[in-house]
Amino acid sequence: MTDFEKTRSLFYLPEGIIYLDGNSLGPLPLAAKDRVARLMTEEWGELLIKGWNKAGWMTMPRRIGDRVGRLIGAEPGTVVMGDTLSIKVYQALASALELVPRRKVVLSDSGNFPSDLYMAEGLIGSLGRGHELKIVEPEEVEAAIDETVAVLMLTEVDYRTGRLHDMKTLTKKAHSVGAIAVWDLAHTAGALPVDLAGAEADFAVGCTYKYLNGGPGAPAFIYVAPRHAEKVRPALSGWLGHESPFAFELGYRPGGGIDRMRVGTPPILGLAALDAALDAWEGVDMQDVRRQSIRLCDLFVAEVEERCPSLKLGSPRDGERRGSQISFLHEEGYAIMQALIARGVIGDFRAPNAIRFGFTPLYIGEQDVIKAVDILQDIMTNRLWDTAEYRQRALVT
Amino acid sequence: MTDFEKTRSLFYLPEGIIYLDGNSLGPLPLAAKDRVARLMTEEWGELLIKGWNKAGWMTMPRRIGDRVGRLIGAEPGTVVMGDTLSIKVYQALASALELVPRRKVVLSDSGNFPSDLYMAEGLIGSLGRGHELKIVEPEEVEAAIDETVAVLMLTEVDYRTGRLHDMKTLTKKAHSVGAIAVWDLAHTAGALPVDLAGAEADFAVGCTYKYLNGGPGAPAFIYVAPRHAEKVRPALSGWLGHESPFAFELGYRPGGGIDRMRVGTPPILGLAALDAALDAWEGVDMQDVRRQSIRLCDLFVAEVEERCPSLKLGSPRDGERRGSQISFLHEEGYAIMQALIARGVIGDFRAPNAIRFGFTPLYIGEQDVIKAVDILQDIMTNRLWDTAEYRQRALVT
Numbered sequence: 001m002t003d004f005e006k007t008r009s010l011f012y013l014p015e016g017i018i019y020l021d022g023n024s025l026g027p028l029p030l031a032a033k034d035r036v037a038r039l040m041t042e043e044w045g046e047l048l049i050k051g052w053n054k055a056g057w058m059t060m061p062r063r064i065g066d067r068v069g070r071l072i073g074a075e076p077g078t079v080v081m082g083d084t085l086s087i088k089v090y091q092a093l094a095s096a097l098e099l100v101p102r103r104k105v106v107l108s109d110s111g112n113f114p115s116d117l118y119m120a121e122g123l124i125g126s127l128g129r130g131h132e133l134k135i136v137e138p139e140e141v142e143a144a145i146d147e148t149v150a151v152l153m154l155t156e157v158d159y160r161t162g163r164l165h166d167m168k169t170l171t172k173k174a175h176s177v178g179a180i181a182v183w184d185l186a187h188t189a190g191a192l193p194v195d196l197a198g199a200e201a202d203f204a205v206g207c208t209y210k211y212l213n214g215g216p217g218a219p220a221f222i223y224v225a226p227r228h229a230e231k232v233r234p235a236l237s238g239w240l241g242h243e244s245p246f247a248f249e250l251g252y253r254p255g256g257g258i259d260r261m262r263v264g265t266p267p268i269l270g271l272a273a274l275d276a277a278l279d280a281w282e283g284v285d286m287q288d289v290r291r292q293s294i295r296l297c298d299l300f301v302a303e304v305e306e307r308c309p310s311l312k313l314g315s316p317r318d319g320e321r322r323g324s325q326i327s328f329l330h331e332e333g334y335a336i337m338q339a340l341i342a343r344g345v346i347g348d349f350r351a352p353n354a355i356r357f358g359f360t361p362l363y364i365g366e367q368d369v370i371k372a373v374d375i376l377q378d379i380m381t382n383r384l385w386d387t388a389e390y391r392q393r394a395l396v397t
Numbered sequence: 398m399t400d401f402e403k404t405r406s407l408f409y410l411p412e413g414i415i416y417l418d419g420n421s422l423g424p425l426p427l428a429a430k431d432r433v434a435r436l437m438t439e440e441w442g443e444l445l446i447k448g449w450n451k452a453g454w455m456t457m458p459r460r461i462g463d464r465v466g467r468l469i470g471a472e473p474g475t476v477v478m479g480d481t482l483s484i485k486v487y488q489a490l491a492s493a494l495e496l497v498p499r500r501k502v503v504l505s506d507s508g509n510f511p512s513d514l515y516m517a518e519g520l521i522g523s524l525g526r527g528h529e530l531k532i533v534e535p536e537e538v539e540a541a542i543d544e545t546v547a548v549l550m551l552t553e554v555d556y557r558t559g560r561l562h563d564m565k566t567l568t569k570k571a572h573s574v575g576a577i578a579v580w581d582l583a584h585t586a587g588a589l590p591v592d593l594a595g596a597e598a599d600f601a602v603g604c605t606y607k608y609l610n611g612g613p614g615a616p617a618f619i620y621v622a623p624r625h626a627e628k629v630r631p632a633l634s635g636w637l638g639h640e641s642p643f644a645f646e647l648g649y650r651p652g653g654g655i656d657r658m659r660v661g662t663p664p665i666l667g668l669a670a671l672d673a674a675l676d677a678w679e680g681v682d683m684q685d686v687r688r689q690s691i692r693l694c695d696l697f698v699a700e701v702e703e704r705c706p707s708l709k710l711g712s713p714r715d716g717e718r719r720g721s722q723i724s725f726l727h728e729e730g731y732a733i734m735q736a737l738i739a740r741g742v743i744g745d746f747r748a749p750n751a752i753r754f755g756f757t758p759l760y761i762g763e764q765d766v767i768k769a770v771d772i773l774q775d776i777m778t779n780r781l782w783d784t785a786e787y788r789q790r791a792l793v794t
Contacts, residue, residue, distance in 0.1 A: 012442045021446045028442040033434075036666065040433055044424040044612055045409045048743060049418045057613055084661025086635035087484060094523060110647060115636035118649040122634030126491060127523060135647060155682065161643075215441055216665035237519030239512030248557075248748055250507060250532060252515040256485035264512065265606070267665040268613035269433065298761070299668025300759055345446060351645055 002288035007362040010280045013212070016121075018349045018368045020171075023325045023358025024188060026213030026277070029395040033043070035276035036269060044268075051268075052365030056379055059242075060271045067223060067278045068208065069104075071286065073195035074223050080258045081274070082266050085186060085207040085220040085234070089153075091261055092203035092222060094235035096113075096180040097123075097131065098153040099228065100201075103150035104131045108271055111138040111158035120153060123235075136345030138163060142173060151177040156194075157187035160350050161314040164192075168199040175200065186210060191293065191324035193286040196223055197384065212281075214274035222261045229257040243263060267332045280362060285336050292361035294319035296369055297326050303373040304328060310344065314354050327354040338390035339378060339379045345372045399685035402757040405440045407677045408610070415769045417744045420584060420722045420755025422672070423610030432673035433666060439742040441466065443735045448665075457668045458637075458659055460665075464782040466603065468683065469582060470592035477669070478605075478657045479663055482583060482617040483635070485602035486516045487621060488658055490711050493577040494520075494528065496625065500576070508535040508555035510635035513581055517550060520632075535560060539570060553591075554584035554720030557747050557782035559712040561589075561719050565566045572597065582608060586618075588721035589758075590683040593620055600625070604672060608721065608757060609678075611671035619658045626654040635660030650753040669777045677759060682691055689758035691716035694723050694768055697754065701725060705777045707710075711751050724751040735787035736776045 012028040013019060019027055031375060043055040052058045065079035093106065106120050116304075117135065124131040136144045138158065145152060152174040155373070171181040182203040188194055190211030196204050203224040208214035224232065232256060240246045240262040243253040243358075254260035298319055306310055314327035330336055337349040347357040366382050377387055409425040410416060416424055430487060440452040448457045462476035467474075479485075488648055490503065514532065521528040535540045535555065541551060551573040553562050568578040580601040585591055587608030593601050601620040604612035621629065621661035631651060636642045637659040640650040683689050701708055711724035727733055734746040744754040756766070776782055 008478060012438075014443050014445070017445070019445055025441075025446045025448075027445055028437060033437045033442070035435055037430075037434060039431045040612075040670075041409075045420075045430070046411050048411070048416060048424055049412070049745065050743070051422075051423045051613060052736070083480065083484065084635070084664075086661035087480065087633065091631060113636075114639070114645050114647060117647055118636055118639060119648050120633045122630075122632050123523075125630065125634075126520075128526065207662070215437075216448060217663045217668075219664070220661070233518050233519075233522065235523045236484065236487060237515045237522075238481070239510075242511070246748065248511050250511060252513055252518050255771055264483035264617070265604070266614045267481075267664050267667050269670060270664050271614075271665060273437075341447070346447070348446065351643065366402045378511060388439070 002284045004292065004361055004365065007284065008281055011363045013363060016034050016344050018345045018372045020345065020357040020359065020364065020372060022091050022360035023210050024348055025209055025216060027363060028081045029213050029277040029278040029280055031279050032215060032273040035271070036259055039272040051222070057268045060268065060275065061233045061266045064271055064275050065258070068189065068212070068221050069280060070153035070221070072189050072204065072223070073197050075197050075226060077228060078226060078229065078258055079221050079223045080261050081219045081271060083220055085205060086119050087114045088205035088220045088222040088230065088283055089236065090123055091143055092182045092205050093120055093151060093153060096182050096253060098233055099180050100150040105148045106131060106133045106151050107141070107144055107149045108133065108153045109138045109141050110135055110343070110392050111160065111163060112153070112155045113159050113184065113186060114153060116151050135150065138165070138183060141165070142170060143172045145170070145177055147177045149177060150184055151176065151180045153182045155184035155186060155317065157191065158356050159187055160356070161327050162322040162325040169203065171199050171201055180308065187323050187325065201225065207243070208274050212274070213277040214360055214373065215270065215277070218270050218274045218287065219267055224258055224261060232260070233262045236244050236263045240264060251315045289290040289361050293324040293359055296359040296361065296364065296366065297322070297324065299366060300326055300359065300369050303370065304376065307373060307377040310380060325358045330355065332385055334393060335385040335390040336379060340376060343375045345375050347393065399681045401689065401762065404677055404681065406600055408760045410525040410760060413741050413764045415742045417742065417754040417756065417761065417769060419757035420588070420607050421724050422613060423608060424760060426677055428611050428673040428676050433670050436666065436669040454665045455662070457665065457672065458663050459583065460474065461668055461675070462655070465586065465609070465618050465622070471599065472594050472623060475623060475655055476618050476620045477658050478616045478618050478668060479659055481716060482602060482604040483512045483516050484616045484692065485619040486513045486522055486581065488633050488669070489510065489579045489600035489602050490517055490520055490548060491636050492629035493579050495630055496577050496628070497547040497575065500545060502545045503528060503548045503550055504532045504538070504541055504546045505530065505531055505532050505550045506535045508560060509552045509557050510581065510583060511549070513552060514604045515551065516519055524705050537560070538562070542567070542570045542574055542576065543576045546571065547573060548577045548579055550579045551764045552581035552583060554588065556584055557751050557753070558724050559719040559722040561611040567609055568596050574579060580680050584720050584722065586693050588689045589775065597630060598622065601656065603736055607673050609671065610673070612667060616664055619656060622654055628699070629657070631657045633660045637661060653771055655656060662684045681759070686758050689743055690721040690756055693756040693761065693763065694759065696763060697756065697766050699772065700767065701773065704770060704774040705779060722753060722755045724753045726750050727752065729782055731790060732782040732787040733776060736782040737773060740776070742772050
């Protein structure tokens with residue numbers, strides 16, 4: 001059994017804060033603080049350029065990729081870290097489209113994170129080959145998978161509602177019509193069990209600053225199924241994806257397998273923080289995380305619905321059909337979230353009207369849920385959100 | 398006058414090391430260590446998600462972009478940080494090609510860093526519109542600029558030899574035939590004065606882990622001339638380049654000016670280290686840096702040529718025609734560099750036969766140059782490089 005008391009002790013959680021926004025930015029793992037401090041002084045400071053070899057910086061993208069891979073059901077050697085999630089979406093989609101050159105439709109849904117759609121739009125515009133980005137409603141996706149579809153590109157968990165797609169079924173359907181499936185695991189990795197190999201996903205991408213607690217702007221990851229890895233031509237053909245980067249040849253030769261998805265010089269500070277953050281997952285059973293996540297989410301839904309009747313559930317009620325987050329809808333959602341944050345309950349707001357809470361068993365327990373609802377109830381009952389200050393919108397994430 | 402004693406005191410330089418590889422990875426600025434430690438505890442740790450607004454994380458790419466911009470002669474508001482240099486090359490070239498849609502030639506030279514060529518190759522392959530990457534010798538570039546050229550894409554300072562292109566003249570020639578100029582400043586920014594605005598460069602890109610001392614894998618930058626900034630369609634159209642990222646619209650609308658060159662969530666750890674590293678440039682006059690750099694390089698060349706006759710100069714002899722680095726050629730260059738490193742003189746090796754040394758006035762002085770040559774002379778005179786250990790090649794950077 002996973003020891004959640006122990007995992008909680010691995011994080012720094014500020015006094016008086018109930019942090020229900022680990023689905024957007026995970027809290028600081030104490031090990032990350034130490035690891036980065038060592039990187040700065042003992043590695044960068046002392047080793048200087050030699051750090052690339054002696055401190056293993058150059059191999060971090062693959063080594064850490066394997067650590068992430070274990071949490072998402074990826075075969076060893078199929079995941080590599082680097083860049084941002086948006087860049088990894090572009091890489092995956094560009095490669096996927098080349099595998100089905102005669103088809104023109106990229107199928108996605110309105111619950112996908114907008115950046116995925118924007119990157120697809122940018123890629124399609126650059127290609128100039130008449131591709132079309134077709135965006136349907138999430139519940140219409142399965143029916144829309146037909147023989148015109150080149151690539152099915154979905155985010156497994158909807159960033160607004162937490163609605164969970166059935167990766168295995170949709171991938172199977174995509175394959176049955178000859179399409180390729182690209183999955184974005186931004187709100188999945190570290191939140192629930194994923195079985196990329198078992199689902200026969202073709203490509204997957206994700207970020208690591210949410211449930212994996214890698215820190216603000218932590219590097220992204222990309223997975224390429226072994227059956228495709230030696231076939232795909234990288235659109236972003238950078239030197240570290242070259243078969244022999246330090247030969248400094250004038251022409252590009254793709255590296256073996258997943259290595260060709262490397263692009264430029266890897267961001268070592270971010271990788272070091274992430275590497276340490278992943279220590280928290282040692283000895284953690286993702287099935288335990290899932291069970292506890294559903295328990296916490298269910299408790300939150302039940303308590304809020306009983307005590308704050310003006311808030312309308314914006315997430316699937318069935319725990320099996322959602323990720324590890326709960327949204328409630330209210331037209332004054334922005335102000336309500338500001339009032340919550342002022343009282344130490346940190347969630348976030350997603351336009352137009354969703355207040356969003358992430359439940360992360362590694363460091364959040366039932367007591368936190370109850371206390372958060374106590375505060376939310378007070379805010380709703382006494383209209384504490386109804387001030388000019390809280391209604392004044394700022395840049396939000 | 399720039400006070401180089403003072404700037405030297407801002408860096409951590411390990412005892413017994415003469416660091417002549419700041420052209421590959423700058424040493425640790427003491428301020429960066431402190432800044433990153435504060436970021437980890439006071440910002441990520443305490444502010445959690447609120448750091449994006451309260452600690453100014455979201456605006457760092459533009460704010461730091463302006464700091465870099467001042468060192469390269471860029472107008473305020475024309476530079477933004479993010480991603481890797483390879484990605485920025487792709488962005489710049491993709492945008493540049495769209496400005497001259499009827500032409501097909503991307504002109505570059507064999508002295509360009511291979512990743513720039515690889516990224517161009519990947520982009521051209523994706524576009525599939527018959528573009529051609531034409532690679533000539535560095536001294537043939539000027540003559541090769543003709544009316545077939547869509548984009549002239551060059552690295553100002555040759556990573557192997559230090560040979561310096563004349564940015565102003567070549568840009569002018571490019572414009573005279575209707576071509577667009579994209580400059581890679583990887584080995585220029587922080588090494589010598591650059592006047593992007595004065596040279597009328599169209600696009601520029603660069604990295605910050607070399608002369609700008611931002612740390613391993615520090616974020617890259619991109620410059621877009623104001624006359625193009627509102628016209629270019631970003632190929633890598635990520636959410637943070639959107640006019641209104643937090644409206645979460647399904648369609649992409651490019652942000653104003655340089656903002657559209659932002660892509661995904663910025664790497665905050667790397668940006669924080671870089672921000673602190675840039676403090677070392679306050680009060681530094683780039684003309685002083687250039688004069689001192691030429692003095693150090695000239696001294697090194699004179700001493701090596703006098704004392705180590707088997708080493709052949711691989712860089713331009715005229716200081717005005719090279720960057721801030723010197724290469725010497727020797728068929729046993731790899732082993733020679735290993736022997737130097739073992740004795741505390743850190744430079745690097747570039748295949749097939751160059752030993753390369755960077756001279757960085759902010760923390761390297763004449764005494765360092767003399768001591769380095771003393772050791773090099775000992776190694777060459779007594780063939781101390783000629784051991785199995787030093788000849789055993791490892792992954793090098």
